[in-house]
Amino acid sequence: MQGEEEAIGQQVTDVGRRWLELGIGLVLVGLLTWPTWRWLWNEWMANDYYSHGILIAPVALYLAWRRWRNQRTHLNWEQGRFGFGLLLLAVSIVVYLYFFQGRAFYLAAFATIGLLVGLVWTLAGSTLVRLWAFPLAYLLLMVPLPFVERVTLPLALFTGVCSAAVVKFLGLNITVVGSAITLPNADLVIGAQCSGINSMIALTALHALVAYVVHGPLWARTLLLLLAIPVAMLGNILRVANLLFVARAWGAQAAFQFYHDYSGLVFFVVALLLLLPLTRLLGCNRLRAETL
Numbered sequence: 001m002q003g004e005e006e007a008i009g010q011q012v013t014d015v016g017r018r019w020l021e022l023g024i025g026l027v028l029v030g031l032l033t034w035p036t037w038r039w040l041w042n043e044w045m046a047n048d049y050y051s052h053g054i055l056i057a058p059v060a061l062y063l064a065w066r067r068w069r070n071q072r073t074h075l076n077w078e079q080g081r082f083g084f085g086l087l088l089l090a091v092s093i094v095v096y097l098y099f100f101q102g103r104a105f106y107l108a109a110f111a112t113i114g115l116l117v118g119l120v121w122t123l124a125g126s127t128l129v130r131l132w133a134f135p136l137a138y139l140l141l142m143v144p145l146p147f148v149e150r151v152t153l154p155l156a157l158f159t160g161v162c163s164a165a166v167v168k169f170l171g172l173n174i175t176v177v178g179s180a181i182t183l184p185n186a187d188l189v190i191g192a193q194c195s196g197i198n199s200m201i202a203l204t205a206l207h208a209l210v211a212y213v214v215h216g217p218l219w220a221r222t223l224l225l226l227l228a229i230p231v232a233m234l235g236n237i238l239r240v241a242n243l244l245f246v247a248r249a250w251g252a253q254a255a256f257q258f259y260h261d262y263s264g265l266v267f268f269v270v271a272l273l274l275l276l277p278l279t280r281l282l283g284c285n286r287l288r289a290e291t292l
Contacts, residue, residue, distance in 0.1 A: 022119070056138060204228040
């Protein structure tokens with residue numbers, strides 16, 4: 001009996017020591033990568049396309065805590081200790097320093113996530129990495145991608161053509177030449193702000209989260225994630241078409257200086273509401289208890 005108590009006490013001590021090691025490691029990684037986190041913060045505050053990025057890390061942290069809380073009695077802290085995890089940690093440090101020195105901050109941010117994975121793998125084992133696979137991978141969605149700016153204009157032009165086709169089908173007299181749209185009472189130009197890329201990025205992050213927390217077959221949850229882009233594009237096309245109708249009825253100023261300011265939010269909320277019938281249609285009707 002006394003031997004069992006000593007073994008349990010030793011196990012508790014070992015687990016506490018591992019968490020202390022992991023905490024110290026996270027602090028050291030945070031100090032090393034602090035300039036990159038500061039860059040990420042500035043991007044989240046200034047970049048409209050990634051304003052949701054500030055929410056990704058807290059959500060990932062909450063999911064990691066919930067997964068650990070539900071599975072902590074089954075963790076094997078020794079599995080994979082100081083093996084591939086240490087290699088990943090070392091490689092990630094080198095890659096991070098290389099990209100940081102070259103001021104490629106978005107690549108340094110990806111390397112930072114690799115650092116976190118390597119640290120957890122090294123100090124806690126591969127079991128905890130597998131348990132935290134989604135929360136760690138979810139952090140990738142907080143990193144602003146530089147090529148997003150390049151696709152906004154082509155996407156805006158595509159949106160303009162599709163929106164014009166919708167309003168033409170509904171009987172509105174309209175002419176489209178490149179990015180210029182001519183109405184009987186107004187001349188408009190479709191710009192990058194009509195691309196809908198911000199809704200597309202935010203909906204992808206949200207669909208990924210929903211696909212993780214719902215219970216259902218893998219193909220259905222994968223399809224739910226993939227549907228984020230077409231849903232966002234369709235919603236934006238309908239929004240711009242609606243703007244054209246408002247411009248025809250009340251003028252360009254009413255459409256693009258008043259209605260434009262809140263129409264994006266309205267259509268984004270509608271896209272969010274579509275998640276409920278989508279999950280039901282795909283058979284993902286319940287939440288996974290271990291994730292919430």
